[in-house]
Amino acid sequence: MSSHLTVDPIVCDGHGICAELLPEHITLDDWGFPIINPAAIPGHRLADARRAVKHCPVLALRLRQATSPPDGVAK
Amino acid sequence: MTATATRAPVITTTPGATLPRLLADGPDLRAHVARHGPLPPTSSGLLMSLEQAGLKGRGGAAFCTARKVTSVATAGGETVVVANGSEGEPLSAKDKVLLTKAPHLVLDGLALAADLVGADRRILCIERGNPVVEGAVRRALSERGESGAELFTTPRRYLSGQENALVDLINGGRGKPALDRPFVRGVDGRPTLVDNVETLAHLALIARYGPRWYREVGTAEDPGTTLVTVAGSVSRPGVFEVAHGWHLEELLAHAGSCKPRAVLLGGYYGRWAGAGKLSELRLDSASLRREGLSLGCGVIAVLDDATCAVAEMARVATWFAANSAGQCGACTWGLRDLAHTTSALGADGPDSQSPGRLMRWANMIDGRGACRLPDGAVAFLRTALEVFADEVQEHLEGGCSRARRHLLPTPAPEPWV
Ligand SMILES: Cc1cc2nc3c(=O)[nH]c(=O)nc-3n(C[C@H](O)[C@H](O)[C@H](O)COP(=O)(O)O)c2cc1C
Numbered sequence: 001m002s003s004h005l006t007v008d009p010i011v012c013d014g015h016g017i018c019a020e021l022l023p024e025h026i027t028l029d030d031w032g033f034p035i036i037n038p039a040a041i042p043g044h045r046l047a048d049a050r051r052a053v054k055h056c057p058v059l060a061l062r063l064r065q066a067t068s069p070p071d072g073v074a075k
Numbered sequence: 076m077t078a079t080a081t082r083a084p085v086i087t088t089t090p091g092a093t094l095p096r097l098l099a100d101g102p103d104l105r106a107h108v109a110r111h112g113p114l115p116p117t118s119s120g121l122l123m124s125l126e127q128a129g130l131k132g133r134g135g136a137a138f139c140t141a142r143k144v145t146s147v148a149t150a151g152g153e154t155v156v157v158a159n160g161s162e163g164e165p166l167s168a169k170d171k172v173l174l175t176k177a178p179h180l181v182l183d184g185l186a187l188a189a190d191l192v193g194a195d196r197r198i199l200c201i202e203r204g205n206p207v208v209e210g211a212v213r214r215a216l217s218e219r220g221e222s223g224a225e226l227f228t229t230p231r232r233y234l235s236g237q238e239n240a241l242v243d244l245i246n247g248g249r250g251k252p253a254l255d256r257p258f259v260r261g262v263d264g265r266p267t268l269v270d271n272v273e274t275l276a277h278l279a280l281i282a283r284y285g286p287r288w289y290r291e292v293g294t295a296e297d298p299g300t301t302l303v304t305v306a307g308s309v310s311r312p313g314v315f316e317v318a319h320g321w322h323l324e325e326l327l328a329h330a331g332s333c334k335p336r337a338v339l340l341g342g343y344y345g346r347w348a349g350a351g352k353l354s355e356l357r358l359d360s361a362s363l364r365r366e367g368l369s370l371g372c373g374v375i376a377v378l379d380d381a382t383c384a385v386a387e388m389a390r391v392a393t394w395f396a397a398n399s400a401g402q403c404g405a406c407t408w409g410l411r412d413l414a415h416t417t418s419a420l421g422a423d424g425p426d427s428q429s430p431g432r433l434m435r436w437a438n439m440i441d442g443r444g445a446c447r448l449p450d451g452a453v454a455f456l457r458t459a460l461e462v463f464a465d466e467v468q469e470h471l472e473g474g475c476s477r478a479r480r481h482l483l484p485t486p487a488p489e490p491w492v
C-alpha cells in the first residue's frame with residue numbers, strides 16, 4: 001500500500017495553493033491547473049500532502065491508498 | 076448522416092462463411108425472424124459464449140464485453156442497460172445504418188444484455204433530429220409490441236455519446252460527464268451497462284449461432300465482422316461490414332479511394348497514418364497496434380494530395396474546443412489554445428514556434444480530463460503534426476498551395492441549456 005495524490009479535474013478551479021504547498025509533487029500547467037505526479041508520496045512528505053489536501057478551497061485534492069499508482073486524475 | 080449508402084462486400088476468411096452478418100437483416104420484424112429465427116431465451120451459457128466469442132466493444136475503446144457484463148452483473152442490486160446509438164463522431168454513420176437496417180438485432184441484443192446483468196430498465200439512445208433513424212427504431216419497437224425498451228433521444232453533440240455524459244442526460248442532467256463510472260453508479264444511481272448498439276447486435280448473433288460460428292471470420296484476437304464508415308476523398312463513401320483482418324487498401328479500393336496522402340483511422344478521436352504505412356495495414360488490432368493505431372469507432376477517412384491538411388487540422392481542433400463541456404481546466408483552456416494556435420498555423424504569417432508549442436501542450440493536456448474527450452484531440456493533433464510535417468513546414472515558409480476544402484465536417488454542437 002502506498003499513498004498517491006489525485007485531483008478531481010471537474011471540481012478543481014485552479015487556485016494553485018496545492019502546488020505552492022507541495023511543489024515536489026504538484027506543478028501547474030500553462031493555465032494554472034495542477035499536474036499531479038502519480039508517484040507514491042514518501043513517508044516524510046505525507047504530513048505536507050495532507051496539509052495540501054486540507055487547504056484546497058474546493059476539496060478537489062485527495063490522498064488515496066493504492067496498490068498500483070493511479071494516473072493523478074481522480075476517476 | 077453524412078454517408079447513407081450501405082455497401083457490404085461479401086468477403087470471407089473461411090470458405091463457406093458468408094457476409095454480411097449484421098446488415099443483411101430486416102428491417103421489419105417478419106424479415107428479421109425469417110432470417111434469424113425468434114430471439115432465443117437467455118441461457119445460463121450465454122456469458123460463457125460471449126467470452127469464448129471474444130466480443131469487444133464497438134463504441135471505440137474495444138473493451139472486452141464479457142468483462143463489462145460481469146462487472147455490472149456482480150455489482151449487486153438492480154441494474155440498467157443502455158444501448159448507445161448516439162454516434163456523435165461527425166463522419167461515423169455505421170450505427171445509424173445499423174439501426175435503420177437491422178433495428179431488431181440491436182433490440183435483441185439489448186434484451187439479452189438486460190437478462191445477463193439482471194436489468195429492469197433498458198434504454199436505447201439515439202441522437203435527436205434524425206427522422207430516418209428514429210422512424211426505423213420506433214417502428215421496430217412497436218412491431219415487437221413490448222413496453223420493455225425505452226427510447227431516449229440525445230442532444231446533437233459529440234459528448235452525448237460519452238458514457239458518463241449519456242448517463243447524466245438520462246438522469247435529467249445537461250449531459251456533462253461526472254466522475255462516477257456508470258458500472259458503479261449510473262442511471263438512477265444504479266450499476267449501468269453502457270454498450271454501443273453494434274456491440275449488442277453482435278451479441279444477438281452470438282446468442283443464436285454460438286462462438287464457433289462467430290469466429291469463422293476475423294482473426295483470433297478480433298473475431299467476427301465489424302462495421303466501418305469510409306469517408307473523405309473517396310468516390311463511394313459509405314458503411315461497410317468487413318471481416319476483421321481485411322487489408323485496408325482493399326477496403327479503400329472498394330470505396331473508390333483516390334491515391335491517399337494519409338488516412339485517419341478511428342474518426343476525430345483517432346490517429347493519422349501516412350501513405351507509406353497503408354499497404355501494411357489490416358483491419359484488426361494486432362496489425363494496427365504495431366503502428367500505434369486502432370480502428371476505434373470504425374471511421375476511415377481518406378485525405379488526398381490536393382487538400383490542405385493544416386486547414387482540416389485547424390477546423391477539427393476548433394471543433395474539439397467547441398465540444399468541451401468546459402468543466403476541467405486542461406480541457407477547457409488547453410483545447411482552446413490548441414485550436415487558436417492550429418488555426419494561426421493555417422493563416423498568414425504563422426509563428427515558427429507553433430508546432431513545438433502544440434506538441435508541448437498536447438503532452439500537457441493528455442489524460443487530464445474527467446473524460447477522455449481531450450485525449451482524442453491530443454491524438455489527432457500529435458499524429459497530424461507528424462504525418463503532415465512537410466506541409467506544416469510549407470506553411471511556415473509562407474506557402475501551401477493546396478486547396479482549403481472542408482473535407483472533414485465539423486458540425487456545431489447543440490448549445491448546453
Ligand atoms: C468524447 C467521447 C464520445 C463518445 N461517443 C460515443 C458514441 O457516440 N457512441 C458510442 O457507442 N460510444 C461513444 N463513446 C464511448 C463510450 O463512452 C463507451 O465507451 C461506449 O459506448 C461503450 O460501449 P462498447 O463497450 O460497446 O464499445 C465516446 C467516448 C468519448 C470519450
Ligand code: SF4
Nearest residue numbers: 012013015016018056
Ligand atoms: S488547491 Fe485545489 S482547486 Fe487549487 S489547484 Fe490545487 S486542487 Fe485545484
Ligand code: SF4
Nearest residue numbers: 400402403406444446
Ligand atoms: S475532459 Fe473536457 S469534455 Fe470531459 S468532462 Fe472535462 S471539460 Fe468536459
